[in-house]
Amino acid sequence: MPDTSEFDVVIIGGGIAGASLAYFLTERGVTKVALLERESQHGYHSTGRSAASLVEFDPIPAVQRLKAMGGEFLRNPPAGFADNPLLIPTLVMILYRRPNLREFQRAAAGLRRDRVAFESLSCAESKARVPALLLDEPERALMLTSCGRIDVHELLTSYLRHARRRGVLVRTGSEARAIVVENGRCHAVVTDAGTLRARCVVNAAGAWAGP
Structure with a gap:
């Protein structure tokens, strides 16, 4: 993948909120989506600690x-x-x-x-x-x-599986280092692997996301 990629939507956070959003966006025909998770696996923090x-x-x-x-x-x-x-x-x-x-x-x-x-x-x-x-x-x-x-594991992995099949870029170990703001709007997310430009940026990071 080149250092700069273009997406309709970049989602920060690959837990149940981000994964479900990616899935339902593709249900509505939005497939140029990137889903970023900073941990090595999905659902590690808020989703994994949910009362479910x-x-x-x-x-x-x-x-x-x-x-x-x-x-x-x-x-x-x-x-x-x-x-x-x-x-x-x-x-x-x-x-x-x-x-x-x-x-x-x-x-x-x-x-x-x-x-x-x-x-x-x-x-x-x-x-x-x-x-x-x-x-x-x-x-x-x-x-x-x-x-x-x-069954959180079944729900999360099902969202992710179908989102991937429909073309969503799903990355783990990819932390959002900065948000590029132009004229009051978020336009890109900077990660260690490059900059992802987007029409929309969604913060789906959970309660344990820290900064």
């Missing part, structure tokens, strides 16, 4: 809608996307005490709106599911029935 749980409830409506969309993808990925299931089903119970019954009602209405599968439980029904609960602890509960644990 799909919980489709969220008090912020927009975030909950995004979670519901993500859940549908994890439960029903495109044919041939992954070799193994992406989601291991696990029930998730959310408890509400008496002072929080309005929140319970709002949460249930939001789950119905976003078509998230759930059951509404009474105090006794909650205790029957989880005997360790004290009888007077939860007044009501929501049981999310289509959530679960995410």
Whole structure:
């Protein structure tokens, strides 16, 4: 590869955020993409330390809608996307005490709106599911029935595999040393292996990225 290469998008960070972005860009026909990961393997930091749980409830409506969309993808990925299931089903119970019954009602209405599968439980029904609960602890509960644990390795490697097949340049051991800014816009990323020019630069580095 020459020292300077032209891309539509350069993504900094090859964890789950960067890899999924590369995959979905190619789904929409954007194939001149470079995905840079400074470690020797993908998912080493933030992705590898994730709790890896799909919980489709969220008090912020927009975030909950995004979670519901993500859940549908994890439960029903495109044919041939992954070799193994992406989601291991696990029930998730959310408890509400008496002072929080309005929140319970709002949460249930939001789950119905976003078509998230759930059951509404009474105090006794909650205790029957989880005997360790004290009888007077939860007044009501929501049981999310289509959530679960995410197979992060399967999901990440599937994103990367398909992105590579569609022409994405995937580099490990490639740290972003500098960002070239011209007229208030990012135009290039400088790495040890050369400068990658781009129409767009995306910072998908995780919480352990440091500088």
